[in-house]
Amino acid sequence: MLNIPGANMISEVELDLLLKELLQEHGYDFTSYARNSMRRRVSRLMVIDRFANLQSLLYRLRLDKSYLQRMVEELTVNVTEMFRDPSVWRNIREQVLPVLATHPFIRIWHAGCSTGEEVYSMAILLEEANLLHKSLLYATDLNPAVVENIKRGVFPLSQMKHYSENYIASGGVHDFSRYYTAKYNWAKFDEKLKTRMVASTHNLVSDRSFNEFNLILCRNVLIYFERPLQDIVLRLFDESLEKLGFLVLGTKENMRFSSIAKRFNAVEYKDRIWRKMG
Numbered sequence: 001m002l003n004i005p006g007a008n009m010i011s012e013v014e015l016d017l018l019l020k021e022l023l024q025e026h027g028y029d030f031t032s033y034a035r036n037s038m039r040r041r042v043s044r045l046m047v048i049d050r051f052a053n054l055q056s057l058l059y060r061l062r063l064d065k066s067y068l069q070r071m072v073e074e075l076t077v078n079v080t081e082m083f084r085d086p087s088v089w090r091n092i093r094e095q096v097l098p099v100l101a102t103h104p105f106i107r108i109w110h111a112g113c114s115t116g117e118e119v120y121s122m123a124i125l126l127e128e129a130n131l132l133h134k135s136l137l138y139a140t141d142l143n144p145a146v147v148e149n150i151k152r153g154v155f156p157l158s159q160m161k162h163y164s165e166n167y168i169a170s171g172g173v174h175d176f177s178r179y180y181t182a183k184y185n186w187a188k189f190d191e192k193l194k195t196r197m198v199a200s201t202h203n204l205v206s207d208r209s210f211n212e213f214n215l216i217l218c219r220n221v222l223i224y225f226e227r228p229l230q231d232i233v234l235r236l237f238d239e240s241l242e243k244l245g246f247l248v249l250g251t252k253e254n255m256r257f258s259s260i261a262k263r264f265n266a267v268e269y270k271d272r273i274w275r276k277m278g
Contacts, residue, residue, distance in 0.1 A: 027206075028203075032228060041074055041075050042075070084117070085219075085251055085271070091273055092273070093125055095268065096248075101131055106126075106135040107135075107214055108138065109213045111218040112142070112219075112221035113140060114141060114146050116139055116149055118217065118219065119197060120155075122137060136198065137196055140201065142202070155189070156185065179193070214241075215246045216237050218233070220250035221233075223252055234259070241276045243278070244275060246275050247273075253272060263278040
């Protein structure tokens with residue numbers, strides 16, 4: 001077990017120095033991320049990679065160009081699973097997809113999608129509703145490495161039992177194994193699902209809207225942002241949603257006190273599913 005130092009391992013000044021360098025030299029803006037969470041992640045990285053102090057880490061970052069990707073992977077949170085929180089997916093299946101079915105074409109944005117498990121979950125729901133053929137799923141994340149995993153569509157075989165249980169709990173009626181081929185320790189998902197996906201990097205902090213969507217999912221990302229940045233991102237989603245479009249956040253996230261709250265009605269408040277009214 002790692003002995004990870006407390007948040008006081010680095011000072012506020014040192015953390016500001018690191019975040020300023022990441023922004024000015026590399027274009028990654030973590031300055032409005034939750035401070036305590038960011039300090040824990042930097043501390044963890046320093047322990048794992050055996051840096052004696054922050055200056056050693058900065059020296060490595062400046063000397064080794066490949067280390068930037070390593071740092072971004074550690075500072076961004078990539079915790080996800082297929083059909084996570086099954087009741088959310090059941091409500092999407094039962095309350096959102098029937099509305100989307102009335103559209104001639106369906107555009108869905110998975111923002112901050114991590115390694116793509118939820119994107120594949122959505123593709124499976126759409127396939128079962130006979131909607132995949134007229135849908136396009138945009139999968140974006142700050143981290144280029146996890147975006148590449150979406151394009152591969154390969155996940156650990158050891159997770160399939162748990163994912164299958166989530167799938168059944170979400171209202172799935174098929175054998176989950178029909179959607180992937182097992183090879184050694186990996187599960188490769190059906191190419192048909194992948195053909196309706198567009199995966200790319202996108203920075204929620206600095207990049208703007210790039211389409212008009214019927215449904216946006218951004219689950220368990222905003223909890224790592226300070227309140228002002230949360231509001232900026234929520235306004236971005238508001239700009240990116242068509243009228244009567246749906247927004248799905250994580251179960252611990254809320255838009256109740258945001259500047260856009262009055263423009264949305266809760267479809268399922270417990271599962272954080274909203275619909276844009278104005």
